[in-house]
Amino acid sequence: MIRDILHRLSDRFPVHVIVWRVLVQGEKAASQVAQAIAGFNAIDRKGSVPRPDLIIVARGGGSIEDLWAFNEEIVVRAAAASDIPLISAIGHETDTTLIDFASDLRAPTPTGAAEKAVPVRNDLLASLVSINGRLSSALYRKLDAAKLQNRAIIAALPRPENIFANRRQALDIIDLKFLPALQIILRNAQHEFTKIAGRMQPNIFIGDLNIKRNVLQNLDERRKSAMARVIKDEKTRSLANQQKLGQAWGRVQTAWIFGLEKRKNSLNLCEKMLGSLDYNNVLKRGFAIVKKHETILKSKAALAQAKNFTIIVQDGEIDAQIANAKPVQGSLF
Incomplete structure (x- = not known):
């Protein structure tokens, strides 16, 4: 699972990754996961070890008992208290744990978390090259116009x-x-x-x-x-x-x-x-746009009426739909 995340990060946008190994099931798993989240947040920004910009809490698929450590209160509170943005990627897309509700973003799989964590570097470079080309063209047009105006003044x-x-x-x-x-x-x-x-x-x-x-x-x-x-x-x-x-x-x-x-x-x-x-700058700060076809959905009622819709985030679009309501689970604490 770790190799999949590292390989996906390397393909999209190579970055420095710090791996904090913990148990992901068993009695000690919850405390180790909470300590790892708190440990990352405690790293000094000016220290020898670089403070991470993003935390990914990931685990492969398993039964509800195997994933139970991520339902523990200590883990949920640690995720909610994290100053560093946190992505939860526990199990498969159909698995849901309480840490998913306390994290900043939920990914369906660990590989999906890597895709949400970083953009595609080649796409960013192509966009920068395109913007630079348009800026250079505009500047050259301005300079040519100024030259023509200067020549007209000199001719007069x-x-x-x-x-x-x-x-x-x-x-x-x-x-x-x-x-x-x-x-x-x-x-x-x-x-x-x-x-x-x-x-x-x-x-x-x-x-x-x-x-x-x-x-x-x-x-x-x-x-x-x-x-x-x-x-x-x-x-x-x-x-x-x-x-x-x-x-x-x-x-x-x-x-x-x-x-x-x-x-x-x-x-x-x-x-x-x-x-x-540019609305893309708003998306980079963690916001999203919900639309159906070309209509932006701005209220809960509009979402309920649309049922099927598209969520636009920083690095792409996600097709989504409103699932049938599930029974309310009682408090675990």
Whole structure:
């Protein structure tokens, strides 16, 4: 019987098992079973021996006299006082003892107790892989949407070279117009001077020529100074526009990162809410759902009317029915 339990546990979900050997029939059987249950509960959680998460009290089939130890008061009280969840698996499915009513769960056979004690590890792994795949897909979709939104924002911003293109073009036009105009003025002045000099003596106009030369030099210096100021102003405005563009780009990056974190937090919150609303989490805490076909039975009257129904527990479904009432047994104590 112990080998069957260990083999079934190994097949479904390998776990650490502590075996407390006791007599299962005879005069000393009841006290040893009660001491074993109390002994498991007395194990220190921080001790060298690990405290079990679940106790299985199991025995193979036999006559009512062979199973009588599990009807004793000391055993029933020990099962009821156990802080560790306890599964009773005494005899065959048709055998019933008082420990079945004091335990947290009754299994029809010792092998059935092993099946109720642990889930199927491969099924849990497959479920985790499926959940992880859905979570990864959702995250990738969120990231792709954020990338598309970021690209749209970047596309809406003007390019840096376009911001300064008009200013640079205006400066080139000014430079192109100013120099030819000055050259034309100089040529015209030279032509007029040549005409006048041909009709007059040079010595008379030497002083006037020097004055005009100085005026032209001043004009040229003013031109150079004006050009330098224009170029300096354009460079200053260009640097200011570059700084503004850098600040705007920094704000866009910050807003995008903040939006991405916000969406991640929202996704995590949705995942937690989905987990809290999953009825499977309620089943894991020891509750069960009773239904007939697709209708959930919520009252005793509904159960009596249904007769045949299905009980949903953590690791599967159990088909059940209401048996005919048995005669009430008198008190044994």
